[in-house]
Amino acid sequence: MSTFNGNGQSIPKIGFYICHCGHNIASMVDVDKVQKYTASLPGVTVSRDYKYMCSDPGQELIQKDIKEFGLNRIVVASCSPLLHEHTFRVATEKAGLNPYFFHMVNIRENVSWVTGDKEAATDKAIDLVRAAIQRVFFHKPLVKKEVPINPDVLILGGGIAGIHAALTIANAGKKVYLVEREPTIGGHMAMFDKTFPTLDCAACILTPKMSAVKNHPNITLWSYSEVEKIEGFVGNYRATIKRKPRYVIEELCVGCMDCIDACIYKEAKYPDEFNLGMSKRKPIYIPFPQATPQVVLFDPDTCIDFKSHRCKKTCIEACDRDAIDLKQTAKYEEINIGSVILATGFKTYDAKFAPQYGYGRFPNVFTSLELERMVNASGPTSGEVLTKEGKKPKSVGIVHCVGSRDEKSNKWCSKVCCMYSLKLAHLIKEHTGAEVYNFYIDMRTPGKGYEEFYDKLMNEGVHFIRGRVAEVTDWALAAEEENKLTIRVEDTLVGVVRRIPVDMVVLSVGLEPREDASDVRRMFNISCSNEGFFLERHPKLAPVSTFTDGIFIAGACQGPKDIPDSVAQAGAAAAEVLSLICAGTIELEPNTASITEEFCSGCKSCIPLCPYSAISFKEDTKKAYINEALCKGCGTCVAACPSGSIIQNLFEDEQIFGEIEGLLRFAGIDLAGSETKGKELEHA
Amino acid sequence: MKYIYYPGCSLKSTGKLYEESLLAVFRALNIDYVELNDWNCCGATAYMAIDEDKAFVLAARNLALAEEQLKGEEEVNIVAPCSACYMVLLKTQKYLKENPADMRKVQTALYESGLAYRGKARIRHPLDVFINDLGEKEISKAIKKPLTGLRVVPYYGCQTVRPYSTFEDQRNPVSMDRLFKAAGAEIVDWTMKTRCCGASLTGTIQEVALPLSYVILHEAKKRRADVITTACSLCQFNLECYQTDIDKKFKTDLKIDVLYFTQLLGLALGIPPVELGIQRLFSAPDNVFKILEGGDHVYV
Numbered sequence: 001m002s003t004f005n006g007n008g009q010s011i012p013k014i015g016f017y018i019c020h021c022g023h024n025i026a027s028m029v030d031v032d033k034v035q036k037y038t039a040s041l042p043g044v045t046v047s048r049d050y051k052y053m054c055s056d057p058g059q060e061l062i063q064k065d066i067k068e069f070g071l072n073r074i075v076v077a078s079c080s081p082l083l084h085e086h087t088f089r090v091a092t093e094k095a096g097l098n099p100y101f102f103h104m105v106n107i108r109e110n111v112s113w114v115t116g117d118k119e120a121a122t123d124k125a126i127d128l129v130r131a132a133i134q135r136v137f138f139h140k141p142l143v144k145k146e147v148p149i150n151p152d153v154l155i156l157g158g159g160i161a162g163i164h165a166a167l168t169i170a171n172a173g174k175k176v177y178l179v180e181r182e183p184t185i186g187g188h189m190a191m192f193d194k195t196f197p198t199l200d201c202a203a204c205i206l207t208p209k210m211s212a213v214k215n216h217p218n219i220t221l222w223s224y225s226e227v228e229k230i231e232g233f234v235g236n237y238r239a240t241i242k243r244k245p246r247y248v249i250e251e252l253c254v255g256c257m258d259c260i261d262a263c264i265y266k267e268a269k270y271p272d273e274f275n276l277g278m279s280k281r282k283p284i285y286i287p288f289p290q291a292t293p294q295v296v297l298f299d300p301d302t303c304i305d306f307k308s309h310r311c312k313k314t315c316i317e318a319c320d321r322d323a324i325d326l327k328q329t330a331k332y333e334e335i336n337i338g339s340v341i342l343a344t345g346f347k348t349y350d351a352k353f354a355p356q357y358g359y360g361r362f363p364n365v366f367t368s369l370e371l372e373r374m375v376n377a378s379g380p381t382s383g384e385v386l387t388k389e390g391k392k393p394k395s396v397g398i399v400h401c402v403g404s405r406d407e408k409s410n411k412w413c414s415k416v417c418c419m420y421s422l423k424l425a426h427l428i429k430e431h432t433g434a435e436v437y438n439f440y441i442d443m444r445t446p447g448k449g450y451e452e453f454y455d456k457l458m459n460e461g462v463h464f465i466r467g468r469v470a471e472v473t474d475w476a477l478a479a480e481e482e483n484k485l486t487i488r489v490e491d492t493l494v495g496v497v498r499r500i501p502v503d504m505v506v507l508s509v510g511l512e513p514r515e516d517a518s519d520v521r522r523m524f525n526i527s528c529s530n531e532g533f534f535l536e537r538h539p540k541l542a543p544v545s546t547f548t549d550g551i552f553i554a555g556a557c558q559g560p561k562d563i564p565d566s567v568a569q570a571g572a573a574a575a576e577v578l579s580l581i582c583a584g585t586i587e588l589e590p591n592t593a594s595i596t597e598e599f600c601s602g603c604k605s606c607i608p609l610c611p612y613s614a615i616s617f618k619e620d621t622k623k624a625y626i627n628e629a630l631c632k633g634c635g636t637c638v639a640a641c642p643s644g645s646i647i648q649n650l651f652e653d654e655q656i657f658g659e660i661e662g663l664l665r666f667a668g669i670d671l672a673g674s675e676t677k678g679k680e681l682e683h684a
Numbered sequence: 685m686k687y688i689y690y691p692g693c694s695l696k697s698t699g700k701l702y703e704e705s706l707l708a709v710f711r712a713l714n715i716d717y718v719e720l721n722d723w724n725c726c727g728a729t730a731y732m733a734i735d736e737d738k739a740f741v742l743a744a745r746n747l748a749l750a751e752e753q754l755k756g757e758e759e760v761n762i763v764a765p766c767s768a769c770y771m772v773l774l775k776t777q778k779y780l781k782e783n784p785a786d787m788r789k790v791q792t793a794l795y796e797s798g799l800a801y802r803g804k805a806r807i808r809h810p811l812d813v814f815i816n817d818l819g820e821k822e823i824s825k826a827i828k829k830p831l832t833g834l835r836v837v838p839y840y841g842c843q844t845v846r847p848y849s850t851f852e853d854q855r856n857p858v859s860m861d862r863l864f865k866a867a868g869a870e871i872v873d874w875t876m877k878t879r880c881c882g883a884s885l886t887g888t889i890q891e892v893a894l895p896l897s898y899v900i901l902h903e904a905k906k907r908r909a910d911v912i913t914t915a916c917s918l919c920q921f922n923l924e925c926y927q928t929d930i931d932k933k934f935k936t937d938l939k940i941d942v943l944y945f946t947q948l949l950g951l952a953l954g955i956p957p958v959e960l961g962i963q964r965l966f967s968a969p970d971n972v973f974k975i976l977e978g979g980d981h982v983y984v
Contacts, residue, residue, distance in 0.1 A: 354855075355853065355855045355856030356855045356856075356875075358875065361873065361875075471875065473875040474875065475874075475875060475876065475899055475902070475903040475906075476906075477899065
């Protein structure tokens with residue numbers, strides 16, 4: 001048997017299949033013509049058309065032909081490879097042929113769906129098919145690599161999403177490292193009083209999960225810690241975690257708070273972060289009663305001893321367990337993990353950027369998060385809703401969509417604000433009996449029991465005024481507006497501009513990506529959508545995966561989400577991680593690049609270009625080296641290499657040139673000379 | 685750096701005092717300026733509403749002239765103190781940048797008179813120049829008569845900041861606040877900074893315009909302000925000259941001084957009132973003089 005392209009492969013026997021895709025392709029492309037034309041091309045042994053190539057009979061057709069005619073190349077012209085490349089590769093492999101002898105031509109998304117001109121469509125289909133036929137001549141058998149998966153998991157963020165994912169994975173018997181930036185886990189949910197629409201007490205349903213995390217033998221909880229560095233690839237990541245100093249030895253502290261009582265500051269003096277500055281704390285503190293871990297920490301910015309070293313250190317004397325260590329420094333932990341879940345959450349819109357609503361200017365304008373703390377029994381007012389003057393408000397206005405659905409700030413709907421505004425309206429009415437006005441653009445209450453909750457609120461006598469609030473102001477036009485805040489709004493249902501005087505205004509602030517979301521994105525090599533939330537691999541079919549294998553996302557870091565949705569995503573991410581772990585190994589696509597060492601000049605041009613940090617420099621040989629497990633086959637280095645020493649599987653020069661020749665010949669340019677089969681093979 | 689001063693029509697007529705005070709302040713602060721040669725009307729809102737193409741040519745001609753006049757300079761800064769001019773020039777620049785087809789039309793028209801607009805000119809408001817080019821430090825150094833004890837409510841009006849301003853927050857501008865803080869005044873914060881004064885409706889539909897001016901004056905009074913400072917000829921005129929009508933209509937006694945911000949800044953810089961056009965005001969700013977020691981009462 002004569003050899004072909006020097007690789008010891010036999011002369012190709014190509015099987016070509018064109019799919020009708022029902023009417024999707026066949027109504028625009030003359031499949032019969034394409035099929036007949038392709039049959040005449042050199043190397044093509046079988047050419048067929050079929051209604052649905054992706055169906056079982058369609059796949060069996062290929063397998064039967066491989067066996068019967070000894071086909072060694074398969075080309076299918078159908079939809080996008082994103083959809084069915086895998087299907088056909090598996091079918092090819094089942095018939096005993098290396099799956100990389102299969103090639104797919106997209107004549108649906110690239111041809112039939114984008115034109116109304118049948119003739120042009122058919123011509124283009126022929127064009128693309130011919131290129132593919134000429135390309136597969138040069139295909140080589142490739143083997144997928146298998147790498148083992150480290151079963152340990154890193155979860156970033158100890159909000160409800162991170163907690164739920166951690167417990168799910170840990171309960172399956174796998175080891176989890178839960179890293180939280182704040183001194184306690186619990187996230188935003190720990191700040192809430194009640195949850196919509198059931199009005200469950202947030203703490204009652206959250207704190208059991210928090211202590212379960214703390215006590216779980218499979219979970220290592222590192223609070224007050226951040227990821228410094230991560231490297232590696234799916235199944236084999238290595239991370240460095242920075243554990244910030246609390247100046248208290250976590251293992252010794254039992255959270256008795258004797259040190260806090262003993263602090264030389266008799267009164268709390270500094271704004272309490274957990275209560276958003278509405279109450280005070282001492283330099284040594286615990287964020288809130290159910291904080292997990294129940295360990296105190298020092299704030300070096302406010303503790304006298306850190307500033308002047310002249311404190312009597314009554315706190316140290318008070319601690320029976322000698323847990324206080326003012327000389328503590330940051331600790332670094334290195335861990336090996338196989339997969340990561342990012343559940344880093346969100347931040348709320350800074351209402352100061354909407355100056356027309358007077359936040360920061362008028363003392364009785366609050367954000368919704370501040371009100372959540374206020375209605376919470378452990379909050380700054382012990383659950384009382386009070387104005388800054390310390391009185392119960394008689395009327396409260398809740399302004400929706402502050403930092404949401406706004407051309408000037410954030411264009412997106414924050415999804416949770418309508419519902420939490422309803423909840424706050426209910427709680428304010430319950431706590432104070434005040435008249436409550438909701439100013440909304442549209443009420444968005446999709447969700448189980450949500451619309452019913454809205455209905456309940458309307459029956460409770462909460463007012464709903466449809467219109468975006470123009471401004472919150474203290475200028476009074478009438479006597480009843482004096483010494484009040486007046487909300488100016490166009491009531492779009494009545495068609496008039498209204499002025500509604502209230503004692504207190506609550507701004508329903510929207511949800512935003514965290515400030516450092518893009519740093520995290522870079523560190524973990526994933527993408528962000530335009531608004532800055534982490535981007536999922538597919539909005540519908542891969543909602544918790546990212547474009548980096550082994551890195552998953554859950555909760556509001558992916559987009560605004562309420563608690564049920566965050567928990568659902570956390571469960572989904574945990575399932576994805578467990579599926580990886582249970583597989584034990586992962587197959588890596590072989591379309592990777594590799595260096596031909598004898599041609600590599602060691603110029604290092606390729607190294608900074610690689611978006612996946614897959615290329616390193618071997619100092620001993622002075623050559624570049626590509627880690628196949630990290631390489632995604634983007635081809636950037638191949639194009640950049642000045643000495644042409646990088647080769648990419650499935651995109652080798654001769655394969656690409658073959659494809660180009662096929663295209664150009666259609667355009668009337670014949671690079672290969674005459675059309676005879678013999679010549680064509682000779683050229684190859 | 686040399687600034688091109690583009691007065692526009694109103695600073696040569698009803699806003700004469702704005703021009704006098706602005707240029708006096710420029711001189712006192714050593715800001716180098718030269719008036720734009722052969723300038724024309726910016727088109728204001730009236731022209732823009734009737735024929736945009738011609739309005740853009742009118743405005744662009746001024747920008748082209750400025751570029752021509754400062755040929756060879758690295759930067760062309762054109763200072764437009766009138767808020768309508770400022771807004772129209774900015775609008776023209778933005779619109780022509782975004783619509784190449786209209787840009788070609790405008791260039792063709794300009795070419796007829798031997799001009800070309802290169803998009804180089806930077807359109808600046810005097811507040812922008814004072815705060816961002818000069819800075820508060822320089823200003824406070826130059827202050828000779830600090831405005832100590834004077835309660836100032838800065839009033840920006842609509843067009844200075846909306847919708848195209850390049851140097852200010854559109855809903856809560858602060859440059860004038862910063863300027864007078866640097867001059868030693870006590871700044872009174874309020875929510876009326878960018879509310880409409882009624883604009884030209886005072887001349888046409890008074891029942892709409894007067895309440896608009898009223899709430900501004902009323903709120904300033906309620907906050908015990910001594911003076912309202914404005915950056916627009918129309919705002920200054922409406923707020924100052926209709927006080928009697930408003931008092932009659934709303935049964936109030938709203939007497940409050942309304943000065944151009946350049947006039948008050950000029951007083952703080954120690955410029956004689958007569959050079960700041962104070963005598964051209966409809967009512968003497970007694971309050972301001974009473975509080976600023978050493979000031980002369982000037983009556984028309």
